[in-house]
Amino acid sequence: MRTVLHNMKNKLKKPKPMNPNLPPLTPLTSPWMHRLVADFELQEALVQRWQSPLNIHHLGAFQENCREYRQILDTYNFNSRIFFARKANKFKNLIPAAVDAGAGIDTASFRELEQCLELGIPADQLISTAAIKEDRLITLAVTHGVLLILDNTDELEHVMRVAAHLNKQAQIGIRISGFNFKGEKLYSRFGFDIDEVEAIIHRFCDSPEAGSQLNLRGFHFHLDGYSTAQRGAALHQTLDLIIRLNLKSQEPVFIDIGGGVLMNYLSSQQEWNIFQETLKEAVGGERMPITFGNDGLGFTLRDGEVEGSLATYPYFNEYTKESFLKEILETPDASGNTVAQRLEQEHRELRLEPGRSLLNQVGVTLARVVHRKKDSRGDHLVGLEMNMSQLKSSSADFLLDPFVSFKNPDPQAEPVAVYFTGAYCLERDVLLKRKIQLAQLPKPGDVVCFVNTAGYMMHFFETEAHLFERATNLSVEKPDGPYQPQDFNPEK
Numbered sequence: 001m002r003t004v005l006h007n008m009k010n011k012l013k014k015p016k017p018m019n020p021n022l023p024p025l026t027p028l029t030s031p032w033m034h035r036l037v038a039d040f041e042l043q044e045a046l047v048q049r050w051q052s053p054l055n056i057h058h059l060g061a062f063q064e065n066c067r068e069y070r071q072i073l074d075t076y077n078f079n080s081r082i083f084f085a086r087k088a089n090k091f092k093n094l095i096p097a098a099v100d101a102g103a104g105i106d107t108a109s110f111r112e113l114e115q116c117l118e119l120g121i122p123a124d125q126l127i128s129t130a131a132i133k134e135d136r137l138i139t140l141a142v143t144h145g146v147l148l149i150l151d152n153t154d155e156l157e158h159v160m161r162v163a164a165h166l167n168k169q170a171q172i173g174i175r176i177s178g179f180n181f182k183g184e185k186l187y188s189r190f191g192f193d194i195d196e197v198e199a200i201i202h203r204f205c206d207s208p209e210a211g212s213q214l215n216l217r218g219f220h221f222h223l224d225g226y227s228t229a230q231r232g233a234a235l236h237q238t239l240d241l242i243i244r245l246n247l248k249s250q251e252p253v254f255i256d257i258g259g260g261v262l263m264n265y266l267s268s269q270q271e272w273n274i275f276q277e278t279l280k281e282a283v284g285g286e287r288m289p290i291t292f293g294n295d296g297l298g299f300t301l302r303d304g305e306v307e308g309s310l311a312t313y314p315y316f317n318e319y320t321k322e323s324f325l326k327e328i329l330e331t332p333d334a335s336g337n338t339v340a341q342r343l344e345q346e347h348r349e350l351r352l353e354p355g356r357s358l359l360n361q362v363g364v365t366l367a368r369v370v371h372r373k374k375d376s377r378g379d380h381l382v383g384l385e386m387n388m389s390q391l392k393s394s395s396a397d398f399l400l401d402p403f404v405s406f407k408n409p410d411p412q413a414e415p416v417a418v419y420f421t422g423a424y425c426l427e428r429d430v431l432l433k434r435k436i437q438l439a440q441l442p443k444p445g446d447v448v449c450f451v452n453t454a455g456y457m458m459h460f461f462e463t464e465a466h467l468f469e470r471a472t473n474l475s476v477e478k479p480d481g482p483y484q485p486q487d488f489n490p491e492k
């Protein structure tokens with residue numbers, strides 16, 4: 001995207017008046033969040049008891065997402081399974097909740113797998129897609145018969161050695177990448193190159209010398225980004241690969257397409273568009289900044305022109321789980337057969353590993369206001385008892401308006417625009433890069449609630465720098481009625 005805003009060199013151009021209004025980004029929310037946000041005393045009591053910040057999860061909302069996936073997949077005539085990508089959220093209580101709602105668990109490390117086994121999750125409900133598989137992880141998985149998704153020949157050899165030593169057959173899937181899409185190869189650092197994997201599979205899994213240490217159960221890929229067309233093409237190419245392989249001693253059944261199902265965080269496309277236009281105007285110097293230090297979040301100014309594109313998650317999009325999956329499954333191959341038809345006719349099982357989209361509407365993060373100040377630019381900074389690692393997007397910013405509960409709401413107060421700042425001794429510990437418009441200036445003890453933070457935002461990047469303790473995670477199960485502090489449960 002390249003937008004010409006104005007030519008900075010053109011001295012004759014009359015500057016527009018600086019517009020101080022801030023564009024809102026209203027988040028999608030759920031009744032359980034409203035009950036919490038509307039009750040200052042409850043939030044105060046929770047933050048007092050469990051400290052700030054505090055992550056709260058609604059297990060019912062999470063289970064509803066699991067069931068919704070199941071219902072969508074059940075409308076197709078092929079077998080399918082979903083596995084919750086547990087890396088998206090560390091909270092232990094989500095694991096039994098996922099399994100109760102019919103999902104398995106995709107684990108990404110030794111400790112994630114160990115914890116699931118300790119919780120008594122059956123091995124056939126677990127997979128390991130860890131990027132690094134150290135000896136103890138491979139040994140644990142092979143001992144329990146947990147499916148390992150393998151990525152390279154070192155792993156294949158390692159798993160064979162462990163299986164031989166334990167006198168067990170290892171359950172494996174092969175991760176592939178390098179799919180052809182519109183004449184180009186899709187790059188990934190993960191997986192075997194699809195153009196080279198056949199010889200490797202024949203050598204390790206289907207030759208007289210291979211022995212019986214490996215049981216090849218299926219194939220796996222996880223594509224970066226959110227393209228349904230790429231996922232459709234990759235599925236067809238994996239189905240073709242299975243046919244070409246024509247294995248004698250193995251019957252790979254599943255194709256696991258990982259995660260990356262888009263979710264929508266925002267209630268208004270119009271607000272989303274206005275926000276981006278306003279950000280570009282601010283970056284171009286045509287209005288007051290709407291981000292800390294006039295951060296362009298991907299937009300930059302060069303020779304008086306604003307260039308680039310927003311480098312954040314597409315917080316507004318019109319996909320649902322159903323429409324996203326439908327687009328993938330209706331992708332035709334060269335003969336006009338769709339992915340869904342081929343999965344059915346070729347008796348393959350589709351597997352998904354959603355993380356973020358299973359956590360939609362599942363979590364909020366509460367943080368206590370500690371101080372206010374005005375900086376030398378005249379901006380209000382509101383210091384919160386939390387740090388930047390406790391609300392961190394892997395993209396340029398988390399673009400949802402938070403809610404503030406005031407101990408003493410003042411209907412006469414003037415609206416005020418603020419930045420929320422965190423506890424790390426870094427200039428850049430500004431919790432949201434966006435300036436946020438509030439009904440009144442918060443006071444110490446007021447509580448800020450960031451909504452829909454469960455998928456990656458609340459603690460994927462959390463660190464203990466400065467020896468700050470990690471935030472407590474609580475769950476609430478109560479379906480309706482007012483909440484009491486005792487309705488919130490810590491990790492079981």
Ligand SMILES: Cc1ncc(COP(=O)(O)O)c(C=O)c1O
Binds near residue numbers: 106129222261355356
């Ligand atoms: C192998 C694998 N599976 C599943 C996921 C979950 O993806 P998402 O949270 O986008 O659904 C990821 C995310 O990085 C992944 O790498």
